């Protein structure tokens with residue numbers, strides 16, 4: 240080999256090794272995903288097959304897509320993070336090879352990978368994800384499978400919002416192929432229901448490996464909230480506060496946020512799914528921040544409401560205290576056996592009493608005007624995670640506890656209450672006889688928030704040129 244080529248080859252080799260060394264090492268293991276597939280198979284009825292698809296890609300701007308986000312069920316069962324994939328899970332071993340699962344992935348392609356990033360391909364799916372039967376997506380159409388021989392074909396809702404394409408290996412072609420092979424013209428409700436029953440049952444209980452990632456995503460989200468509590472002031476914009484969260488998440492290795500952040504000051508804090516985050520000054524108002532990171536797929540969901548100038552007014556404090564008390568009362572019933580619906584009933588009861596005491600309402604039913612949402616949802620790979628909401632709490636479930644009070648301007652009460660919006664949201668791990676608040680690291684008591692606000696943040700020292 241000529242010296243030049245040798246140099247080139249050694250540079251290439253060192254790049255390969257280097258790039259692999261610098262990837263996160265705490266992803267879910269292939270054994271985890273394999274275990275989840277086994278658990279899924281155990282819940283399947285006799286002589287059935289389950290079919291799971293990747294999520295479609297979404298256009299951000301003309302020929303640019305949003306950063307891809309995998310279907311959490313696909314990620315949970317395989318660890319595969321790329322689009323255009325199908326997973327087949329069989330209750331009984333199939334064919335002479337006796338396989339129980341087949342994964343179809345994107346084919347490796349040097350030219351495409353140069354444009355849109357590395358692909359795992361067949362070999363990667365075998366070595367990194369632990370599959371033995373893997374094909375390229377375009378081979379699904381010719382794959383010999385007779386769906387009619389199964390008593391049940393189990394699948395989730397089939398997305399109809401997929402861009403049409405002639406490309407034989409993209410999701411559009413895969414879905415078309417599946418529908419024709421399985422002779423599906425309209426989805427069978429019982430197939431979708433059965434799929435969801437199985438995924439709800441599995442995903443509502445977190446395994447030890449998942450708990451490690453859940454603890455991490457919640458912890459670093461709390462650090463971000465605390466940093467904003469220290470850094471914030473009346474001159475900061477909503478978007479800049481949002482940016483501090485984003486920076487802290489990424490500093491600790493999170494991919495980003497588990498949902499669009501809600502960072503709303505004053506009246507904006509009364510808009511439940513506010514997402515503009517574009518007020519140029521927070522001013523001397525309350526700032527409601529509902530922001531949580533996504534770490535290796537797992538979402539935190541933490542809300543803190545803080546006074547931008549570091550001190551709650553008497554009215555803000557009175558509303559804040561009701562929400563805090565509601566949370567405390569709900570925590571008391573967080574343990575195995577409590578019906579999940581009871582959490583919201585308890586929060587509503589405390590909020591209604593508090594609002595009546597302040598003279599904001601007279602009839603407990605009117606509490607709904609100022610507390611229009613539920614108190615709790617499952618948390619995990621989806622921020623509103625899968626689980627059985629009509630069931631009872633079980634050990635190793637994680638749910639949010641997030642009461643709130645929102646009093647928009649022109650509400651039918653003394654105007655001193657107008658534009659106060661408060662939500663406090665924590666991520667609660669259920670234990671046998673009690674609970675653990677995973678987000679306890681970020682203060683909830685108004686006195687503790689005021690004390691933390693007195694501290695300086697690293698972000699206060701950052702200086703940028705004026706433009």
Ligand SMILES: [Mn+2]
Pocket residue numbers: 540616639641664
């Ligand atoms: Mn939430």
